[in-house]
Amino acid sequence: MKRRFFKIIFLFSLPSLVLFSLLVIGPVVWGVVVSFTNEALVGPGARNPRFIGLANYLKLLSDPLFYNSALISFLYVVGSAIVGQAGLGFLLALLTSRRRRIYSKIFILAMIAQSAALISWVTPEVAGGYCWEVYLDARGLFPYLLSKLGLPRVNFLVRYPLLSIILANIWWGTAWSMLLFKSALETIPIELEESAMVDGASSLDKLRYIILPLIKGPALVNLILITIWTYGVFGFPYMLTAGGPLHRSELMTIYAYNTAFKARKIGYAAAISVMMFLMSLALVTIYQFIGRRTRG
Amino acid sequence: MRSRLLLIPLLVLLLLPLVPIVPAQKVVELTIAPPKWWSAYRYYKNIWIPYFEGKMAEKGILVRVKIIDYPAPDPAFIDKTLLDLKAGVAPDVIWVDSFYVGQWAEAGYLYKLTDFVKKWSGWKEYYEPLKSAVTWKGDVYAVMIETDIRPLYYRKDVFKAAGLPVPWHPKSWDDILHAARVIKAESKEIMAKLGLKRLYPIAIKMGKKIEEATTMQGFLMLLAGTGDWIYDEKAGKWVASSPALLDTFKFLEIIYKEGLAVPADVWFGADPIETVHSMLSKGEVAIFPTWQGVWYDMGNPGHRWYIPNRDEVLGYTAMPGRRKFLGKEYPNDPEIVTVSGGWTLAISWNCKHPDLAWEFIKTVLSKELAINRLIVFPGGLPPRKDVAEDPIYKARTDPYTLWAIGLLKYTRFRPSRAEYPDVSTAIQEATELILAGKSAQEVANWYASRIKEIAGPGGYIERG
Secondary structure: OHHHHHHHHHHHHHHHHHHHHHHHHHHHHHHHHHOOEOOOOOOOOOOOOOEOOOHHHHHHHOOHHHHHHHHHHHHHHHHHHHHHHHHHHHHHHHHOOOOOHHHHHOHHHHHHHHHHHHHHHHOOHHHHHHHHHHHHOOOOHHHHHHHHOOOOOOOHHHHOHHHHHHHHHHHHHHHHHHHHHHHHHHOOOHHHHHHHHHOOOOHHHHHHHHHHHHOHHHHHHHHHHHHHHHHOOOHHHHHHOOOOOOOOOOOHHHHHHHHHHOOOOHHHHHHHHHHHHHHHHHHHHHHHHHHHHHHO | OHHHHHHHHHHHHHHHHHOOOOOOOOOEEEEEEOOOOOOOHHHHHHHHHHHHHHHHHHOOOOEEEEEOOOOOOHHHHHHHHHHHHHHOOOOOEEEEEHHHHHHHHHOOOEOOOHHHHHOOHHHHHEOHHHHHHOEEOOEEOOEEOOEOOOOEEEEHHHHHHOOOOOOOOOOOHHHHHHHHHHHHHOHHHHHHHHOOOOOEEEOOOOOOOOOHHHHHHHHHHHHHHHOOOOEEOOOOEEEEEOHHHHHHHHHHHHHHHOOOEOOHHHHHOOOHHHHHHHHHHHOOEEEEEOOOOHHHHOOOOOOOOOOOOHHHHEEEEOEEOOOEEOOEEOOOOOOEEEEEOOEEEEEEOOOOOHHHHHHHHHHHOOHHHHHHHHHHOEOEEOOEHHHHOOHHHHHOOOHHHHHHHHHHHHEEEOOOOOOHHHHHHHHHHHHHHHHOOOOHHHHHHHHHHHHHHHHOOOOEEEOO
16 A cells, blocks of 8 residues: 555656756756866867866866856855845845834835835846946946046946946845745744833844844745855846956856856866855855754 | 459559659758848848759759858857857858867868869969968868958047048057047047047957957957067967067057056946947047948948048058057068958868758859859958959949958968967957056066967967
């Protein structure tokens, strides 16, 4: 009976297993295999790639551009995802939570902020990228407004490329964190906060001793997800700076793309992608570890 | 039994009309992938294909030429061609930018045409530099469709307002710098006089964003003026360092240190090519070496860079060699320089009918069709002497194009070497370092180290 039951489960999950293997596991395994070859679009071995062992990985260890892209990616994730999206998302969630007193005071502002975050979230990547490009370009609105304040009219994408792509990504992805935190805040029993108030707790005390400990779980899920997503972001920053100028905003995704399709070195680009995956995995593991320790 | 015996011939008679007396001739399919966004695409589709199919039919060969639509513009088109070549599914006849011929031949993607061209009378009509541009390690891998040159454009109205001579024929790099310095010194008066919001004396293409344009239309236009080159053909090695390379970086350093050039931000910003050409069309850039087609664009009422009084305000001249730079004379430098490129036709390695594909190339690049195409779609320069010298072609061609053909004898091509695209990227990165404020010497040192990496041990030389 039990065996039959498992058989049915297996049969029902077979189509999704096949699709998952073909479309997800297959390419990932292939990517790892390619990273151990000299696969390239050009060059003498282009038509007959061969296994080269760890050569691509050893080359990565002495590649300054790889370290540069790893640092840029790290700063990008910390700046735009952890501090920007999660921080701003949490703030917006607090301000727009109907159960809080502050909500009634800044009702209109909170609604505008919430709507703006949601609109930016649903904006397609390419449309958003184009909007930010024309906004920050030397002839764009932002430098124009600065010039009206007597400041020099500079091209932000050129002068501050990393800051530009961080700001653009915060704009793009804050709504996700806001919605997640908002739903987490709704789960906190109102009685807890009320009794704390009766006991004389300040707003900061409530935040520190009630709200933050109770939303730790969703916050961790949010951090894990946005870290993975942000590490993998490509289109938006590529549209804005394409990694330049002078590699100053070259994320690992952009470096892998440029290596594969500009330098035409597929095997080396695959090695960069594998390293990117491992780094993302390491960060997620750290989150899990911190989560378990704090729960413990 | 008898009735059955009768039935057999009856059945045979009935089935007879279904069996063709002469077996149907097989139609051979030839696939091609012309760039769809080119104006000449219509010509390829409406003239080349029917003409070739007709010619083959006359020979009793039924051919159907099928167009495979590839994405636009150039970078996506090249990527798609390359990926299809790698996968072994590329069309039979492919369009290859000449500077990729060496690299793609090395990868084994292109079918060797040496035996074909040896038997083709048209091959001897091609200009020698154009032949070498499609030759790799002694073998021919492609045939040029058409070529081009790069002139030095200048704004006559700005020059007149600055008190500089018009027409302008600079004889050295110092002449160019002198004109740029005069324009800078007089810029306030010139802007007031011509009603300009901004004015930059010179623009030289820089940076990685515009890719090959920086190498070919900016850096190499200067380097060619020294008589030296990025690759030493005699030694068969890349030039990692030389006084000529240093001088080229110095020229770029000077125009940025002295504030003569368009701001560095332009080359990193959105669509630099559009920005700077638009500035030239408005008179906001006074001197600008760029591609030959700009003259036609600025004279075309339907084009965004249209200048109604183009002939009055826009001038063109030949780019001079270095000859005199920072006060020092270089009498052996070339007087005039230009750099050429052009797209070619090649046969992919996976082509199942290389003989037929060659017939296609030979037919569509014949003298008759080349003259016809260049008259119907003017702009490119003929790669064949017999076309350039043809009286009908000359009579139907505008003076600017004829002047441009005259520069072909001075032209230089990028080395047809597998490493060239990587060297080109190094050049683009080197110009970005100049834009970032590094000195010419620092950039030259960086470039030398990069070339050594690309060329590998024994693949480069260092001069001086």
